[in-house]
Each structure stands twice: as structure tokens, then as C-alpha cells.
Amino acid sequence: MKKTCVHLMLLVVVFCLTTIVQNRAFSELDEGLGKSLKQDSVDVWEDFLNTLDRRGLSDPHWELESEDKEKLINYFKAKIAASVSEGLTSLPERLPSYVHRFPEGMLQTLKSHAENVLKVNPHNGAAAKFLAVEAFHKVNTQISSEKYPLLEKAMVLAPNDIEICFFAYAACTRLGDQTREEALVALERMLERLRGGDHKVSYLWTVRLYTSEVAATPVQIYLKINKKHPIIDRWEVVLTEILAVFENELLQTPDSGVFNIIAYIYEAVGDIAAAQAVFKNLKPFYEKRLAENPKDRTALTSLANIHNKLGNTDLAHEYSVKVNPTLAWEGQVLPEFSPVVDLDGKPVSLADYRGELVLLDFWATWCGPCIVEMPNVKAVYEKYRDQGFEIIGISLDTDEAALRKFIKENQLPWRQVFDGKRWEGPLAQQYGVRSIPAQFLIDREGRVISVKARGKRLNALVEAEIGDTID
Structure with a gap:
């Protein structure tokens, strides 16, 4: 009985000390912010979001004012101090979406604070969640094995937190195939925490599994797993629940x-x-x-x-x-060009290339996917140019000087057609080009093999047509 009383007294003391510390933290924050975070804490986070352009990430030069940094640091320290209540932290729900816009110094300050809190109190779920979000806000496969336990710890210490489970799943999908089982565990926990709750909430979280927030949907992961693998049955249960x-x-x-x-x-x-x-x-x-x-x-x-x-x-x-x-x-003989000239003012005609394998490449320097594809196009050209493979570039640029500069800097040796008319140019109009890159691979008789000859497919199609052997 005495032991029980002592135990109860200790609990009361701990509770009182915790309350005093938290109240003191809120009191200090009141002085710094001019208002009580305890009563209106969401405003600090909302103010931060409102400093971003449309709450987005479009301005690369955006900076947070020093005063706002201090407000946020104090705000998160108070949230971490609050730990977990009824299985949930009081950290703002959208934290994983925005933490990568925190100034590096501020982020490191909060990380160090959370680490210290977790050392003193290993059961502080808010500190664990903050550290997990910080560790994986920029996914690096080299840290997956050593940092994943942070996600696991956060999920365990905040047993009703749905967001950390979703975040853990999303992180695992970006870390690759080696974390399939961890992704499954995160997904199982998320669905378990949604079970029996409001349907709309369940739907809104589940549908996020099919957005750009994740690198692979549950179906995509499932299809990669050997059907004899021991975890396949668990994946099927998860898919059935998602289906419901x-x-x-x-x-x-x-x-x-x-x-x-x-x-x-x-x-x-x-x-x-x-x-x-x-x-x-x-x-x-x-x-x-x-x-x-x-x-x-x-x-x-x-x-x-x-x-x-x-x-x-x-x-x-x-x-x-x-x-x-x-x-x-595709499968048709491409009709002759409307009269056009290249950047040197020389006439260009498909007839000039009859008997050769030709890539008619519609592109532009302002087209991101075109620029990403260009090294691949150049590599295939250099590999097969001596075997009868040629390229004609059709630029949809409007700035000739910028186009010439790009061609020179990237050493593109093939001919380029430019008229500055973008989509209204005669060739784009003649062949119905509505999006770029549009890469027509044309055989020696002038017949179109493919209008999507890019990536690995370009090399495979050219290699098959020329009859070369893959290295």
C-alpha cells in the first residue's frame, strides 16, 4: 500500500512539474509573441504558411524574417514539449509538406532541441515525429537503414497519428525496393488507425496514396513482389481494405x-x-x-x-x-515538309534523307522534358551516326539567340529548323504536334516507326532498325 501511495505521489509530482514547465514555456512565448500560443497557437503556423507564395514553393528566393524564425522556433518547442495526448501530437498536420522550406539554421536548432528532449524523455512522441520528418524531408537512400528507426519510433509513440504512418509509407517508397516490408507496416498501421472512423477522413488519406506525394502506389509495389513471397498475403489484405x-x-x-x-x-x-x-x-x-x-x-x-x-x-x-x-x-509514309530552312539558311527536305534512318525531333529549350531527354538523343546519335542514323531538330523556341547558345553549349551537331512560331510553325501544324518532346523515328523508306522514340525506347528502336548488337 505504501509503495502504491509513493508511486501515485511521484506521478502527481511529475505531472505538476510537467505542467509548470509547459506553463512557463507558454508564459515566455507570450512575452516574445505578444499573445498566448496556448490559446491561439495555430496563428504562428498560419502566418508562416502565408509568407509563402500561395502557400506553395514557387519562389526560390523566399526568406523568412528573423523575428518570424524566432516565433516558429518557440512555437515548435512548445509543441514538442506537449508530447502526445490521446495518441496524437499537436504538431501542425501539414508539417511534412513544408518543413523543407524552413531555413537551415532554424531547422538545425529545432532538430537539436528535439534530440535533447528525446534523450531526456525517450517516450516523447512529438520529438520523435519531428526528428522523423526532418530526417526524411530530403530522401537519401544512403541514410535509409540508419534513420528508418526514427519513423518506427514516431509511429509507435503516437499510436493514433495517421499522418506519420502516411509519411513513413511515402518515405519508404522513395527509398526503394529494400523498404517494401517497412512500407507495408506503415500502410497497415495507417489503415488500422483509420478503421472505424469517419469515412471521409479515411478516403482523403487513402486517396493520397495515389498522388505525387508517393513514389509508388500500393498496387505498383504489390505488382513487383514475387507472388510466393511470405508478405504477399498481407499486401492483398491491404489492397482489399483500400478497395473497400x-x-x-x-x-x-x-x-x-x-x-x-x-x-x-x-x-x-x-x-x-x-x-x-x-x-x-x-x-x-x-x-x-x-x-x-x-x-x-x-x-x-x-x-x-x-x-x-x-x-x-x-x-x-x-x-x-x-x-x-x-x-x-505511325506506320505511314510521312509526307514531305512544307518549305523550311535550317539555322544556316539552307533548305531542309525529307527527300534529302531518304535511305537513312531519321529522327525528326520536335523540341524547345524551354521544355524541361526535352532538355532531360537531350543527353540520351545525343548519345544515340553518336553511337549510330556512322551507320546511317541522322537527326533533324525542329525547335519550337521563340528566341533564336537563346537557341543558338544552347546548341553551342551542348554541342548539338545535327541540323536545326527554327521559325520562332512555336506551335503555329508549319511543321508542328502539318504533323499535328501538340506536345513536346515529339520524336518521329522514320525508316529508310520514309515510313514512321514511332512518334514516341525517346528514352531507352529510342536506342532499342534504332538498334533494331540498324541491326547493331547491344553492348
Whole structure:
């Protein structure tokens, strides 16, 4: 009985000391901020978000004022001191989305503070969560094995926190295949914490598994796993639970994106009949959209995909061509250019290249994917140029000086056509080019092999046409 009383007294003392420390922290913050974070703490975080351009990350020169840095440091120290209540931290929910915009000095200050707090109190879930978010806000595969325990610790110490589970899953998808099992554990925990709660909340978290926040969706990971692997059954349980969330959402709010996710989950688990039934139900939705707007690219693309899934390949191609008219040229002899000249003022004609394998490359210096693709194009050109492979660049730039500078700096030796008219240029108009890069690979007889000859596919197609052997 005495031991019990002593134990209770110790608990009371600890509670009182904790309360005193927290109240003192809030009191000090009141002096620094001019208002009580305890009563209105969300304002500090909201003020921070409002300093960002549309709460986004578009301004690379954005800086936080010194006074605001101090406010945020004190704000997070108070949140970390509060630890966990009812299985949740009081850290702002959007922290993982914005922490990489914290000034480095401020971030390191908070990291050191959280580390010290966790040393004194290893059960402080807020400190653990902050350290986990800080460790993985810039994913580096080299630190995956040593830093993953931070995610694990945060999930355990904040047993009702859904966000940390989602963040852990997202981090694992970016760390690669070696963390598939950890990704599964994070996903299982997230779904368990959502179970039995508000459906809308479950849907909003689950649908984020299919956004750019993650490097791989649950279906994509599942499809990579050997079906004899011991964890495959657990992945199927997870997919079934995700499926139930989306099917429930579909009953309340019909949505084309949800239809698609459901169909792909059915496909992944091998229930093709169920997947096709979903696609058939989805088809009238897009047909109605297309009737209302015949240029609706989303409807056209979706109908192309649906008919492809249903085995209607001719209809699928018909819809695809409406989205991307260049597809109609595949397998056809490409008609001669409208009269054009290259940057040296010399006439360019397809007839001049008859008997050679030609890449007609529509691109621009302002096109990010084009610039990313350029080293690949250059490597293939250097590998096969002596075997009859040529390139004609069709620039959709408007600034000739910038184009010439790029060509010189990147040593692009092939001819370039430029007229400064972008999409209204005669060749883009003649061949129906609506997006770039658009890379037409044309055989020796002038027939189009592919209008999507880029990446590894470009090398494979050129190698197959020329008959060379892959190194």
C-alpha cells in the first residue's frame, strides 16, 4: 500500500512539474509573441504558411524574417514539449509538406532541441515525429537503414497519428525496393488507425496514396513482389481494405478517378472480370463528358484507355489519335515538309534523307522534358551516326539567340529548323504536334516507326532498325 501511495505521489509530482514547465514555456512565448500560443497557437503556423507564395514553393528566393524564425522556433518547442495526448501530437498536420522550406539554421536548432528532449524523455512522441520528418524531408537512400528507426519510433509513440504512418509509407517508397516490408507496416498501421472512423477522413488519406506525394502506389509495389513471397498475403489484405474505402466513396460520390483506382486494384489482384465491369460502368461517364465537350482531353484519354482494357483496340486508337494526332502517322509514309530552312539558311527536305534512318525531333529549350531527354538523343546519335542514323531538330523556341547558345553549349551537331512560331510553325501544324518532346523515328523508306522514340525506347528502336548488337 505504501509503495502504491509513493508511486501515485511521484506521478502527481511529475505531472505538476510537467505542467509548470509547459506553463512557463507558454508564459515566455507570450512575452516574445505578444499573445498566448496556448490559446491561439495555430496563428504562428498560419502566418508562416502565408509568407509563402500561395502557400506553395514557387519562389526560390523566399526568406523568412528573423523575428518570424524566432516565433516558429518557440512555437515548435512548445509543441514538442506537449508530447502526445490521446495518441496524437499537436504538431501542425501539414508539417511534412513544408518543413523543407524552413531555413537551415532554424531547422538545425529545432532538430537539436528535439534530440535533447528525446534523450531526456525517450517516450516523447512529438520529438520523435519531428526528428522523423526532418530526417526524411530530403530522401537519401544512403541514410535509409540508419534513420528508418526514427519513423518506427514516431509511429509507435503516437499510436493514433495517421499522418506519420502516411509519411513513413511515402518515405519508404522513395527509398526503394529494400523498404517494401517497412512500407507495408506503415500502410497497415495507417489503415488500422483509420478503421472505424469517419469515412471521409479515411478516403482523403487513402486517396493520397495515389498522388505525387508517393513514389509508388500500393498496387505498383504489390505488382513487383514475387507472388510466393511470405508478405504477399498481407499486401492483398491491404489492397482489399483500400478497395473497400474507394468503393464506399463511389457509393456516395461517383468519381472517375476513384473508378480507375478500383479497376486497377482489381486488375492487380487478378480479378479481370471485376476490373472490366468497372471500366464498362465508367465508359458512359466519359462519353457524356465528351458529348458536352468534344475537345475534352481527359475524356478522350480515358475512353482510349477504357476501350484498350475492354479489348476494343481500334476504338482505343481512334480516341488516342484525337488526343495526339501524331499517332496517326505511325506506320505511314510521312509526307514531305512544307518549305523550311535550317539555322544556316539552307533548305531542309525529307527527300534529302531518304535511305537513312531519321529522327525528326520536335523540341524547345524551354521544355524541361526535352532538355532531360537531350543527353540520351545525343548519345544515340553518336553511337549510330556512322551507320546511317541522322537527326533533324525542329525547335519550337521563340528566341533564336537563346537557341543558338544552347546548341553551342551542348554541342548539338545535327541540323536545326527554327521559325520562332512555336506551335503555329508549319511543321508542328502539318504533323499535328501538340506536345513536346515529339520524336518521329522514320525508316529508310520514309515510313514512321514511332512518334514516341525517346528514352531507352529510342536506342532499342534504332538498334533494331540498324541491326547493331547491344553492348
